[in-house]
Amino acid sequence: METLLNKISDSGLDPSSVTGEEALIFWDHVRQHIATTSQEKAQCLIISSEFRFELKQYQISTDDLKEALTLLSLPEDAELILEVRNSLADKLIENGDYHGALNQYISASTIAVDSGHIDDYVIAVLGMGNLCDAYGDHNRALRYYQKIDSIDHAISSRSLRLRYKLYMLACFIELNRTTAATDLIKECEELSILVSDKVLAGQILLYQSKLYRQTKHLDLAMQCLGRVQYSVGNSHSAWLSNAIRLELAACLSEQGKTHLANWVLETTYSRIKRYASPILSLKLANSLASICEQKGDYQSALSHQKRAYRIESDLMKKVPIGELGASQLRRLSRFELQLKLILSEQENKELKETTESQKHTVAQLQQDVFTDPLTSLHNRRWLDVKLKDLLLHDVPFSLMVVDIDHFKSINDELSHLVGDKAIVNVSHELSSYFKFRGASCVRFGGEEFLVILERSTLEQSEMHAENYRERIFNFGWQDILGERGLTVSIGITLHREGENTQRTFYRADKALYRAKANGRNQVCTE
Numbered sequence: 001m002e003t004l005l006n007k008i009s010d011s012g013l014d015p016s017s018v019t020g021e022e023a024l025i026f027w028d029h030v031r032q033h034i035a036t037t038s039q040e041k042a043q044c045l046i047i048s049s050e051f052r053f054e055l056k057q058y059q060i061s062t063d064d065l066k067e068a069l070t071l072l073s074l075p076e077d078a079e080l081i082l083e084v085r086n087s088l089a090d091k092l093i094e095n096g097d098y099h100g101a102l103n104q105y106i107s108a109s110t111i112a113v114d115s116g117h118i119d120d121y122v123i124a125v126l127g128m129g130n131l132c133d134a135y136g137d138h139n140r141a142l143r144y145y146q147k148i149d150s151i152d153h154a155i156s157s158r159s160l161r162l163r164y165k166l167y168m169l170a171c172f173i174e175l176n177r178t179t180a181a182t183d184l185i186k187e188c189e190e191l192s193i194l195v196s197d198k199v200l201a202g203q204i205l206l207y208q209s210k211l212y213r214q215t216k217h218l219d220l221a222m223q224c225l226g227r228v229q230y231s232v233g234n235s236h237s238a239w240l241s242n243a244i245r246l247e248l249a250a251c252l253s254e255q256g257k258t259h260l261a262n263w264v265l266e267t268t269y270s271r272i273k274r275y276a277s278p279i280l281s282l283k284l285a286n287s288l289a290s291i292c293e294q295k296g297d298y299q300s301a302l303s304h305q306k307r308a309y310r311i312e313s314d315l316m317k318k319v320p321i322g323e324l325g326a327s328q329l330r331r332l333s334r335f336e337l338q339l340k341l342i343l344s345e346q347e348n349k350e351l352k353e354t355t356e357s358q359k360h361t362v363a364q365l366q367q368d369v370f371t372d373p374l375t376s377l378h379n380r381r382w383l384d385v386k387l388k389d390l391l392l393h394d395v396p397f398s399l400m401v402v403d404i405d406h407f408k409s410i411n412d413e414l415s416h417l418v419g420d421k422a423i424v425n426v427s428h429e430l431s432s433y434f435k436f437r438g439a440s441c442v443r444f445g446g447e448e449f450l451v452i453l454e455r456s457t458l459e460q461s462e463m464h465a466e467n468y469r470e471r472i473f474n475f476g477w478q479d480i481l482g483e484r485g486l487t488v489s490i491g492i493t494l495h496r497e498g499e500n501t502q503r504t505f506y507r508a509d510k511a512l513y514r515a516k517a518n519g520r521n522q523v524c525t526e
Contacts, residue, residue, distance in 0.1 A: 001043055003040070004030075004034075004035060004040045004043055004044075007034050007035070007036075007040075008030060008034060011034055013026070013030070013034075015027075015030075019051075020051070020054075020055060021055070023047075023048075023051045024048055024051055024052065024055075027044045027045075027047050027048045027051070028044075028048065030044050031044035031045065031048075038071040038072065038073075039071070039072065039077060039080065041071050042068040042069075042071040042072050042077075042080065042084075043068075043080075045064045045065070045067055045068040045071075046064070046065065046068050046083075046084060046087070048064050049061045049062070049064035049065045049068070049087070049091075052064060053091060058091065058094065058095050059095070061091055062088060062091050062092060062095065065084050065087060065088040065091065066088065068084050069081065069084055069085070069088075072084070074111065074114075074115075075114075075115060078111055078114075078115035078117065079115070079117065079120075081111060082108055082111055082112055082115075082117055082120040083120075085104045085105075085107055085108040085111070085124075086104070086108055086120065086123050086124065086127070088101075088104050089101040089104035089105055089108070089124075089127055092104065096278075096318060097318075098131055098134070098318045098319045098320060099318070099320045099323075101127065101131070102127075102128065102131060102320055102323060102324070104127075105124045105125075105127040105128050105131075106124075106128075106328075106331075108120060108121075108123070108124040108127075109121055109124035109125060109128075109332070109335070112124060113335050113338050113339065113342070116342045116345075116346075118151060118154045118155060118156070118339075118342070119155060119156055119157055119160055121151075121335075121339070122148050122151070122155055122160060122164060123160070125144055125145075125147050125148055125332065126144075126145065126148070126163070126164055126167060128144050128324060128328065129141040129142075129143075129144030129145045129167060130167070131319055131320075131321075131324060132144060132319075132321065132324055133167075133170070133171070133279075134278075134279055134315060134319055135315060135316060135319040135321045135324075136312070136315075136316075137321060138171045138174040138175050139171075139175065140321075140324065140325075141167070141171050142168065142171040142172075142175070143329060144324075144329070144332075145164060145167050145168045145171065146168070147329075147332050147333075147336075148164050150336065150339070150340075151339055151343070152164075153502065153503045153506040153507075154343055154346075154502060154503075158191065158194055158195050159195050159197055159200065161191065162188060162191045162192060162195050162197070162200050163200065165184060165187060165188050165191065166188060166200065166203050166204070166207070168184060169181055169184045169185055169188060169207050170207065172184060173207055173210050173211060173214070176214065178211065178214060178215065181207070181211055182211060185204065185207060185208055185211065188204050188207075189204055189517060190510075190513045190514050190516070190517040191513055192204055193513050193516040193517055194509070194512070194513045194516065198229055198237075199237050199240055201229075202228040202229065202240045202244075203240060205224045205225065205227055205228045206224075206225070206228065206240065206243055206244055206247060208224045209221040209222075209224035209225050209247055209251070210247060212224060213247070213250060213251055213254065216254075218251050218254055218255055221247075221251050222248070222251050225244055225247060225248055225251070228240070228244055239280065242268055242280050243280065245264055245265075245267075245268040246265075246268065246280070246283055246284060246287060248264055249261040249262075249264040249265045249268070249287055249291070250287065252264065253287075253290070253291055253294065258291055258294050258295055259295075261287075261291050262288070262291045262292075262295070265284060265287055265288050265291060266288075268284060269284060269288075278311055278314065278315055279315075281311050282308055282311045282312055282315070285304045285305070285307045285308035285311060286304075286305075286308045288300075288301075288304040289301045289302075289304035289305040289308060292304060343500070343502075346500060346502065347391075347499075347500035351388065351391055351392055369381060370382035370385075372427075372443040374420060374423060374424060374427075374443070375423060375424055375427035375428075375443050376427075376431075377427050377430070377431060377441050377442055377443045377449070378440060378441065378442045378443070379442065379443060380442070380444060380445070382442065383442045383444070383450065386440060386442075386452065387452075387501045390452070390454070390495075391500075391501065394497075395454055395455070396454070396455055396494075396495065396497075397452050397453060397454045397455070397456065397494075397495050398452075398453045398456045398457075398458060398460075398461040398492060398493065398494050398495070399450065399451075399452060399492070399493055399494075399495060399504050399505060399508045400450065400451035400452075400453065400461060400464075400465055400490060400491070400492050400508065401444070401448065401449075401450055401490065401491045401492075401505075401508045401509060401511070401512045402426075402430065402448070402449040402450070402451065402465075402468075402488050402489075402490050403447060403448045403449075403488060403489050403490075403512055403516070404422065404423070404426060404447035404448075404486065404487075404488055405486070405487045405488060405489055405516075405520040405521060406520070407419065407422070407446070407447040410422055410481065410484075410486075414481065414482075418480065418481065419447075421480050422477075422480060422481065422486060423443075423447060425475065425477075425480065426447075426449070426472060426486070426488065427441070427443060427449065429468070429471055429472060429475060430449055430451070430468065433464075433467070433468050433471060434451055434453075434464070434468075437453070437464060438453065438454050438455065438456070439451050439452060439453045439454070439464075440452040440454075451465075457494075458492065458493075458494050458525055461492050461494075462492055462523060462525055465490045465492055465523045466523050468488075468490075469487070469488055469490055469521065469522070469523055472486065472487060472488050473485070473487055473521065487520060487521035488521070489512060489515040489516050489520045489521065489522060489523075489524075490512065490515060490522075490523045490524070491508045491509060491510065491511030491512030491513070491514070491515055491523075491524055491525075491526065492508060492511055492523065492524070492525045492526070493507040493508040493511055493525065493526045507526040508526065510526050511524040511525055511526035512524070514526070
């Protein structure tokens with residue numbers, strides 16, 4: 001894509017200056033006269049598809065994506081093909097073509113496994129589970145979501161990991177599996193701290209409200225709904241807004257406030273109609289039928305019940321639930337061994353890549369290649385080499401993840417310049433403390449740091465982490481931050497023999513978001 005953008009720039013054109021119909025003309029011109037490779041032409045069609053979708057040209061939007069697929073080939077374009085197929089599946093679902101969406105998910109899952117793209121495989125499996133959910137078969141949907149359990153640690157996107165857990169949580173709630181839902185919602189709350197997505201955080205509160213309502217804690221359920229915050233402007237926030245209204249009506253109804261519940265549902269009707277979600281429309285119709293029945297308005301209740309039946313019948317006709325049965329689940333089961341092989345190969349690759357010739361190359365590289373320019377700590381490029389070396393020589397180590405608490409508010413309130421000064425001082429204290437303790441300090445990104453303690457026990461690592469945490473807490477921040485202080489949260493784990501570093505980092509990361517969830521300024525181990 002960068003090559004194509006450079007060609008566009010060299011032609012004196014600016015893609016950021018056009019929107020709407022003008023953008024369609026612009027990208028068609030680029031495809032016809034500037035793009036030279038099949039991949040570049042496909043990228044033009046992908047971008048055009050997004051603009052067409054915004055202009056509600058739904059059929060042409062999907063046609064553009066299908067044409068883009070004809071220009072791409074495996075294995076060299078696997079990543080872009082997966083992106084297109086998953087985008088196409090989303091658009092087909094919006095158009096009510098559930099069978100077409102399933103075909104895209106099936107194809108994407110196969111390509112993802114063959115090319116080793118774990119996240120794209122997860123997206124495809126979640127899509128299949130969502131189709132089962134749309135049909136109303138939550139048990140079957142759960143079986144699809146649970147296919148991801150064994151590769152949970154290998155999902156690189158925290159946001160995607162949270163989405164998958166939320167889908168499972170929704171199934172547990174629908175199936176009244178309260179204990180499983182209560183356990184999972186805690187994990188979702190911890191993970192959401194590191195994801196910073198208001199819609200996903202809002203979903204957690206929505207599901208917490210449903211759990212409270214199931215256990216008859218209606219006041220707590222209402223309080224949860226009142227705490228939801230999200231930004232408007234996309235289909236996900238529209239879905240959340242309407243789902244909250246439906247849950248609010250359910251709470252009011254169970255409190256005996258049927259007139260208020262009915263008012264909430266009536267005002268929701270036009271919103272859901274505009275959003276055009278059949279699943280929410282079905283829930284709304286059933287809710288209205290129930291409220292009208294409670295009020296004794298049986299004629300209206302019957303009318304809403306008939307509408308619910310029509311929506312449900314339409315979904316049952318359109319969702320190809322027969323193709324999502326045992327044979328499809330068995331197909332995914334056959335992938336499990338291949339997925340294990342992919343994860344194993346990733347680990348072996350870490351070991352094999354550290355050859356003598358690469359060691360010689362590493363020795364010749366300039367110091368700045370492996371050094372973070374702001375803090376002078378090691379950077380992620382150095383970290384990759386270091387971890388491979390530790391694995392190659394079977395050196396036991398513990399991994400410590402350090403994250404500055406509430407760092408975004410420092411940038412927002414005091415400026416990014418002050419934020420940089422805070423990072424520099426935190427990193428300086430990190431390198432000073434661990435300098436003579438057989439440790440390596442890395443700036444992992446932003447306000448997050450890693451410490452590798454070689455041949456250290458978990459207890460020793462926890463002691464050092466606690467000493468460093470207290471050192472930061474007592475540091476003289478007045479000259480830099482004025483009245484406010486600064487703290488860090490730390491997650492620690494031990495590398496286990498035979499596992500890859502991705503799994504080790506996953507556990508340390510999990511310990512970190514538990515430290516955040518428990519109130520920050522503390523150390524947690526996993």
